[in-house]
Amino acid sequence: MTPLLSVSDLSIGFGEADPVVEGVSFDVMPGQTLALVGESGSGKTITCRAVLRILPRTAQIRSGRITFGSEQSPLVLSELSERRMRDVRGDRISMIFQEPMRSLSPLHKIGNQVSEVLWLHGRISERQAKRTVLEQFERVGFPDPERAYNSYPFELSGGMRQRAMIAMAMVSKPDLLIADEPTTALDVTTQAQVLGLIKDLQQETGMALILVTHDLGVVANMAEQVVVMHKGRVMEAGPAHLILENPAHPYTQQLFNAAPAIPDLETVGLPMPEEDLILEMKSVSKTYVMRSGRGWKADTLIHACRGVDFTLARGKTLAIVGESGSGKTTAARIALGAEPPDPGGEVLFRAAPGAEPITVHKMTREERTAFQRQAQMVFQDPYSSLSPRMRIQDALTEPLEIHGIGTSAERRDLAAEILQRVGLNADMLKRYPHAFSGGQRQRLSIARAMMLDPSLIVCDEPTSALDVSVQDQILTLLEDLQESHTLSYLFISHDLAVVARIADEVAVMRQGLVVEQGPPDTLFYNPQHPYTKALIAAQPEPDINRPINLKLVALGAGSPESWSEAFRFTDSMIPSLVELEPGHKVRCHV
Known part of the structure; x- marks a missing residue:
């Protein structure tokens, strides 16, 4: 052949x-x-x-x-x-590129961009092209092909944009x-x-x-x-x-x-200790109002978080898992005081063991300045979070300048020390971010977060776009820093294999709600909620004899109204989070 x-x-x-x-x-x-x-x-x-x-x-x-x-x-x-x-x-020959947001024009509607392939190669009318594109949108899984056709890229989620790229690549039948x-x-x-x-x-x-x-x-x-x-x-x-x-x-x-993997050893994990809590989130909800833009239509309420209760022990890691739009990052922003919770919610932070708690969303200016030294964030995309116009030395020393810490020489020496601590050389201080690989840029983001010697770090998908070997290095670095500095991590991820390695407690979120929570060893071997089961089933394994169970994924990742009656919820009927065994909670009707 x-x-x-x-x-x-x-x-x-x-x-x-x-x-x-x-x-x-x-x-x-x-x-x-x-x-x-x-x-x-x-x-x-x-x-x-x-x-x-x-x-x-x-x-x-x-x-x-x-x-x-x-x-x-x-x-x-x-x-x-x-x-x-x-x-x-x-x-x-067609090609699907890695980042659809960079490959799609932000100025043109999705339908026009996909139709262009047919206009260039097929010489067909606009009406025929639209009909063909809508058929392709239906085949790639758009729930509303007509709406997708008339949407701009920023109006679609990451998964939907990737489906649009697949439709663009497939529409000419390469x-x-x-x-x-x-x-x-x-x-x-x-x-x-x-x-x-x-x-x-x-x-x-x-x-x-x-x-x-x-x-x-x-x-x-x-x-x-x-x-x-x-x-x-x-x-x-x-x-x-x-x-x-x-x-x-x-x-x-x-x-x-x-390659990270959910371990095969079946054990029952212990719930996170609660005697020395660095962070508490009590009944935290966050609602956004989306303006309709039309006088005859009512505004839409978006429930980003609903009744979230988290506790994070000092020196431990709480992982929040879920798909895009589940409320993970919103919960983290509220924990850092970047967003206020809805009335009735409360976020408490204790800077040291036995210290009086500070209410994060009610801090004075002096308290906020002190809190920002204690709580830092590592972002998902290090290239976006590091200024391309600042040398690494300036990016690392900037937080020290803002807080008035040390002389110029002392700041530079600390930056060199922190760089070595995260596995980079001090002679890299004069470089710009573009001169580093993805893994090195993520190390720089961690170094910047470490400059103020914090006690709490929020890690927002810090390994999602990294190669498996680089991901392994970053996780090892986070573990070493946690052990040497007694750091507490609020770790956001959608990868259960990564979470299984680093977390002491896991909370699974869906549509703003925590649907299941517990130690990873318990959660992964005795999952009860259909969405948790879908996340575990969707984890690809390097074993040709264990393919992804797409039926189980589709069942758990589908609409909550399609779940079995014990777990089903709607906007008006939400079951409580029930403790089935010590430390293991599931949102279900008892």
Whole structure:
């Protein structure tokens, strides 16, 4: 059988520097899924961009041959003219990019952007294009295709934007789809549904798929062939079942060892101790009013949090788990005093053991200044939270300047010390954020949070977009800092494998409500709520014999009104959080 795509001895370089991709070869058969696996910087994405000839201007294909098509009419893509390549891109070969918000124009409606593919390649009328796009939107799982067609990208959630990107890539029925980390920053339940969708569309149309990923669990659920890359070279290649069951190369083994997993040991965890609490949240709710914009329509109330009760013991980690829009980050912002709770809610903070509690949302100016030294935050996207115009030294010393701590020399010395503490070199102080990798930028964010020697750190999805090996390093760093500084963490995540490793207590949130709470060892081995079961079922495992159970995911991740009667809730009828066993609470009707 002739390969649909053949990449032979491909080398790519920038300017006069050494090649960043060297001697890469692989074949993709019709209808087959090939996974390109490796860390950031391994050359996966630039190899795929070379196939479509959309490399950066300073990059050149130095050697190699890329052939696409059947034996009767092969196209040598590496030698094709730019005019003929335009006919291939988006029509015969489509690509889903890693970050849909950056790939979609913020100024144009989703429907127009997807229709453009048909206008460029199909020469069909606007009415026919709209009909075809709406059909595609329905197939990719938009609950209201017409509304999605007329929406701008910022009006859709991350999962919905990724579905729009899939629709754009699929609408022309390509022979080959390249999916570059299509699920990296998605919730696990959304990720499972998106992977299932790609698989269904692939079976329906018979297209081939190149899946770029660093997640071996995703590989186990999707791929027939695997190519493992590291520093621009192929380390290992072959059938997925052989590589996943018996990886031969040390680098592949290292990827397996770094991947977080829910441990197999069945134990019963102990609830978090409550004798020395650093943070208490009592009956915290948060309601936003969304203006209708039309005089005859009533405003809409958005219940971001509803009756949240949390306690965090000093030196421990409370993890809040849930999908986008579940209220995790809102709860964290209220805990830090960035948002006030609705009347009736209360947030208490104790700076030291035995100290009188401070009501966070009623602090005086002096109390707030002192509180901000004690409570810091590590954000999800370190590139956005670090100013691109400030050197690292200035970014780290800025909090000290604001609080009037130390001289310039003392601030600089402390910045160098903290950098070394988080695993970076002091000579990096003069660099700008763009000069660092994703894992290094996350270390810089942690270093900035540590500059004021806080006792509480809120970690908002600190590892969601990182490679598994870098993620392992960041989690190890957080554990070491917690042990050496008696830090307390409020850890927000959608990845249960990460939570299983770092948390002392887990709270699962859905639609602003805590639906289940308890120690991780109890929660993962005796989950009671359908949504908790869906989160566990959606966690991809690097085992080809344990695929994701999409039916269980769809059941728990669906509307609360579709759950069994014991767990069902509506806006007007919400069951209480009931303690089923010591420390294990479930929201259900008893």
